[in-house]
Amino acid sequence: MSIVVKNISKSFLTKHKETHTLERVNMEIKTGEFICILGPSGCGKSTLLNIIAGLENATDGNIFLNDQEVTGPGPNRAMMFQESALFPWLRVLDNVEFGMKMTGVAKEIRREKALKYLKMVHLTKFQNSFIHELSGGMKQRVALARALTLDSEVLLMDEPFAALDSQTKNILQNELQRIWLETKKTIIFVTHNVDEAVLLADRVVVMTANPGRIKAEFKIQLSRPRQVGDLDLAYTAAKIMKEVKIEVEKVAKDEYDSDWAIQKDRVLPDVNNNLGIGL
Amino acid sequence: MFPSPFTVMKTLFDLIKDNTLGVAILASMKRIIIGYSLSVMIGVTIGLTMVRFKYLDENLSPLLLGLQTLPSISWLPFAILWYGLNESSIIFVITMGSTFAISLAIKSGIKNVNPLYIRAAKTMGASGFNVYRNVAIPASLPSVISGMKQGWSFAWRALMAGEMLSATKGLGQVLMVGRDLADMSQVIAVMVVIILIGLVVDKFIFGRLESNVRQRWGLDRA
Numbered sequence: 049m050s051i052v053v054k055n056i057s058k059s060f061l062t063k064h065k066e067t068h069t070l071e072r073v074n075m076e077i078k079t080g081e082f083i084c085i086l087g088p089s090g091c092g093k094s095t096l097l098n099i100i101a102g103l104e105n106a107t108d109g110n111i112f113l114n115d116q117e118v119t120g121p122g123p124n125r126a127m128m129f130q131e132s133a134l135f136p137w138l139r140v141l142d143n144v145e146f147g148m149k150m151t152g153v154a155k156e157i158r159r160e161k162a163l164k165y166l167k168m169v170h171l172t173k174f175q176n177s178f179i180h181e182l183s184g185g186m187k188q189r190v191a192l193a194r195a196l197t198l199d200s201e202v203l204l205m206d207e208p209f210a211a212l213d214s215q216t217k218n219i220l221q222n223e224l225q226r227i228w229l230e231t232k233k234t235i236i237f238v239t240h241n242v243d244e245a246v247l248l249a250d251r252v253v254v255m256t257a258n259p260g261r262i263k264a265e266f267k268i269q270l271s272r273p274r275q276v277g278d279l280d281l282a283y284t285a286a287k288i289m290k291e292v293k294i295e296v297e298k299v300a301k302d303e304y305d306s307d308w309a310i311q312k313d314r315v316l317p318d319v320n321n322n323l324g325i326g327l
Numbered sequence: 328m329f330p331s332p333f334t335v336m337k338t339l340f341d342l343i344k345d346n347t348l349g350v351a352i353l354a355s356m357k358r359i360i361i362g363y364s365l366s367v368m369i370g371v372t373i374g375l376t377m378v379r380f381k382y383l384d385e386n387l388s389p390l391l392l393g394l395q396t397l398p399s400i401s402w403l404p405f406a407i408l409w410y411g412l413n414e415s416s417i418i419f420v421i422t423m424g425s426t427f428a429i430s431l432a433i434k435s436g437i438k439n440v441n442p443l444y445i446r447a448a449k450t451m452g453a454s455g456f457n458v459y460r461n462v463a464i465p466a467s468l469p470s471v472i473s474g475m476k477q478g479w480s481f482a483w484r485a486l487m488a489g490e491m492l493s494a495t496k497g498l499g500q501v502l503m504v505g506r507d508l509a510d511m512s513q514v515i516a517v518m519v520v521i522i523l524i525g526l527v528v529d530k531f532i533f534g535r536l537e538s539n540v541r542q543r544w545g546l547d548r549a
Contacts, residue, residue, distance in 0.1 A: 103446055123452030133447035136544045137465040147451035150461070180545020198451060 050079040050234045051100065051202065056109035058095055058260075068259035069095050070106070075253065075262065079201065082228055082235045084249035086242060086288070088296040092260030093238045097206050100236065101127050113202065123151050126195035127204040130211055132187035134179045140190055141166070141175040147198045165193040168227060185216035192224070196231065205237045209244070218276050221247055225273050242292055246285045247274050254291050257299045264291050330512035338512040339519065347501060348520065354497040355486060358414065362421025363482045370426045370478065374433025375459075384434065391427045399424025399485035403492055417489040417497075424485030425478035432474015436467030469540050476533040483525055498524075 053075035059068045069092040077083050085093045098104040100111050102121040111118040113125065121127075126147070134143045144162040153161070166172050169189035174182065182190065188208055195203055209217045225248060228235055239245050245252045249268055256263040266288055270280055301308065330338075342348040373391075377384040402423045406416035440463050448462045464471075490499025498521055505513030541547045 101450055103449065121446075121449040123450070125450065127447070127450040129443060129447065131443060133443045135444060135462070135466070137468065137540075146448075146461070150448070150451050150453040150457060178543055178545065194451075204450075 050081070050114060051075075051077040051236070052112040053077075053096070053100065054110050054112065056096065056099060056106045056111065058092065058099065058104070058107050060107075070099075071259035071261050072109070073260070073262055077234060077236065079234055080232050082237065082248060082250045084237045084239055084245035084252045085255060086239060086245045086252050086292060087255035087260075088257055088292065088299045089240055090299055091255045091257035091295065093240075093255050094206055095260070096255075097127075097204055097236060097238050101125055101204050103127075123147060123198045124200050125202045125204055126198045126200040128188070128191050128195050128206065128208045130207045132179075132184075132191040134187055134190055134194070136179045138179075139175070140171065140177050140179070140182070143179065143190060144194045144197060147194055151198065161197055162193070165196045166190075168196065168230075169193045169223070183216075184212050185220060188212065188220060189223075192227070196227070200233070202234045202236070205235065207239055208237075210239070210241070217244075221276070222273065224248065229272070242285045242289050243276070243281070246270075246281050246288065247276060252288060254288065254295070256295050258302070263295070328511060330515060334512040335515050335519065338510070339516040342501070342513070342516060351496060351498045351501045351517075352520070352524070354494075355490065355499070358417055358490075358497065359421060359482055359486050362418040362486065363425060363479060365418070366422040366424075366426040366478060366482060367429060367475065369422065370429030371433055373426070373430035374437070377430070377434045378437045378463075388431075388434075391431055394423075395427040395431065399481065400488040400492070403489060406489075407493060412493055417486065417494060420489040421482045421485045425482040428481055429474050429478040432477065433467070433471055436470035436474065437463050439470065440466040469537075469544065469546075472533065472536050472540060476529070476537070479528065479533065480525070483521075483528075487521060 053073055056070055056073045057068070058070040059066055061067075073096060085096065087093045095104060099106045100118065102111075102118050102125070118125075134140075135146065138146065141159075141162055144166055145158045148158045148161065163172060163175070166175055169192055171186060171189050171193070174186065174190075179187065179190075191208070209220055212220065221244060224235075237245075237248060246268055252266045252268060253262055254264045254266070255261065266284070268284060270278075270284070274281060297309075339348075373387075377387060399420055402420050403416070406419040410416040410419060437459075444462050444466050445458060448458055453461060486497075487499045487502075490497040491503050492499075494500045498517055502514060502517040502521075505511070505517060538547070
């Protein structure tokens, strides 16, 4: 058992009420498993990931990594964010080396490993570029290379492809599948995109909003490599979408006027249709 | 009472020829280098301490802001009584003039660093001092450099004010000699030199630093 999430709760007081971002979340993640946490925005899935990373403290409960309690952030849980979080004052290669520099890896080994992982994400050509010279997809590739250099058993990903255009996103999803198979890491991937979750994960955990709880779990037992557009993916996604839709509606209802509903009618009528009157 | 540009040029050449200007510039540069280096060191220390200890920040910030608005020449009587009429008093005035601008720039620069950078560094194993050295300080460089630049111009003004009132050599003193002799062309010639040195330092030292940073950050692509 690689990661154990035990009774994690997180709540905070706002002006009028106590908000339960997370309520008694329990989860067990096996070594080498690719798990997607799926839920509508505001359901606490990013908070859960941050707690696993050690960047936020839970109000209650514990996280265990290989039977050791997690008390703070550390290089044994590499993390990728929605924004690349690359440092603009360093060149690409130095950015990739940054984590190893912090953990005290010798200079020659650092360089060699950084180049190896830059090659894995196909960006050796840009090793001397500055960050602002890269496109969004390239930035996330560099961020991925930087996270991989730490040789952590666990990789945490917080909607890393959410800000990319869909073509770039598809390419990166395929590469992530390949890299996961190559490196055999445990990946916890947070997303709000059902198709993405089904494409990547061994197991999809659907969360509810307010309070944030685990609602359902789906094992995705489809062959790999999976391709965007596979029919069985679409079928599984539709099944999961049903669960998610209810949650999305619940969150949206809090935000919109009370007469709003996610689906008014199955048929979209043409208001100008006169059904042949006056023929 | 207003000299022609040619008279000013001529005076300027005379001042260069009899080495008055050379001696004066050397004396002034020596003072400002000592004074400015001191204020950078003290300013950076105060700034970093305030970032580290919130208690100090909350209590010292208003005081520093107040001291920064105090024109540095107001420190001169204090300095003369403390050090006497010598180099130390002028250096003290320079240091007091620019330290606070620098420390406030360091403080706000580091406080405005994108928290995402800090979080990313922490997940990669950076902690404590390493976060400051490798992330917070380089990330705050753009605003720190503009703070240094502001500090420099405060220091330069403080130096001139100090020299005009209490020095026996230096650019400010040559300016005052011009006044005492009612030699308007010398006054203007020295003013031109002061402006030129200010421009040169601004352009070749701070300008280079700034454009280097802007290029790295990709800020000059507009």
